[in-house]
Amino acid sequence: xxxxxxxxxxxxxxxxxxxxxxxxxxxxxxxxxxxxxxxxxxxxxxxxxxxxxxxxxxxxxxxxxxxxxxxxxxxxxxxxxxxxxxxxxxxxxxxxxxxxxxxxxxxxxxxxxxxxxxxxxxxxxxxxxxxxxxxxxxxxxxxxxxxxxxxxxxxxxxxxxxxxxxxxxxxxxxxxxxxxxxxxxxxx
Numbered sequence: 001x002x003x004x005x006x007x008x009x010x011x012x013x014x015x016x017x018x019x020x021x022x023x024x025x026x027x028x029x030x031x032x033x034x035x036x037x038x039x040x041x042x043x044x045x046x047x048x049x050x051x052x053x054x055x056x057x058x059x060x061x062x063x064x065x066x067x068x069x070x071x072x073x074x075x076x077x078x079x080x081x082x083x084x085x086x087x088x089x090x091x092x093x094x095x096x097x098x099x100x101x102x103x104x105x106x107x108x109x110x111x112x113x114x115x116x117x118x119x120x121x122x123x124x125x126x127x128x129x130x131x132x133x134x135x136x137x138x139x140x141x142x143x144x145x146x147x148x149x150x151x152x153x154x155x156x157x158x159x160x161x162x163x164x165x166x167x168x169x170x171x172x173x174x175x176x177x178x179x180x181x182x183x184x185x186x187x188x
Contacts, residue, residue: 002162004128004145009166012128014103014110015054016096017156019065019072021115022132023047025152028067041071044152050160051079053173057164062099066090066118093121113159114139115151130159 020026020041029040051061062083063076069086076084085095100107108127112119115135123129123142131143132151140146145162149155164170 002145002148004162004166006166006168008128009163011109012059012111012163013105014060014062014100015159015163016062016064016099016110016112016122016126017051018112018114018116018119018151019063019069020067021135021151022113022155023063023075023152025150026115027152039069039071041069041075042152043075044154044157046154047152047156048075048079049177050157051081053160053164053170053177055080056173056176057167057169059163060103060105062096064092064095064099064122066092090118092118093125096122096126111159111163113147113156114142 017023023043024041031038054061060083061081063072063081064085065072066087068088072084072086083099087095100110107125110126111128111130112122112126113130114123115132116139117136119139120142123139129143130145130147131139132155133147134150147155147158149158161170164173
């Protein structure tokens with residue numbers, strides 16, 4: 001399925017995103033700089049705009065990941081994502097339950113974009129479970145929607161567009177975005 005029921009789309013108040021395999025392609029670059037561990041991840045810029053569009057539509061976005069990484073903190077700060085849960089044991093469902101309760105959001109009004117086994121608990125409990133194109137078979141079976149884009153390659157943007165088009169909000173958000181960038185000032 002590559003569309004979202006408009007009634008369901010209008011109920012969504014929170015989108016939970018996995019990081020490795022959803023925000024990224026799942027690859028991790030590990031290194032050492034002067035005795036300090038360094039972990040690098042690659043993020044898709046179009047995904048970032050998709051996240052901003054969700055936020056502008058009044059939808060909360062949360063990152064819930066089973067790895068702990070400074071890179072995730074930095075990307076969340078850039079995107080203005082306040083809800084970031086990094087648990088090295090990948091205990092995601094309890095974290096999402098607490099997060100939903102904290103914000104007064106029912107789990108049936110939550111969407112989750114996942115790709116693999118650590119996401120299954122959340123995907124099985126939320127109202128809109130979504131899988132990236134290259135998700136594991138188990139994640140695909142748990143999903144109501146399977147995207148056409150892989151994790152780290154525009155999957156979040158695809159979800160944002162599908163969700164906001166189903167809510168009939170995409171075009172007005174695009175126009176607001178374009179207008180907000182329409183300036184005659186030339187940066188120094």
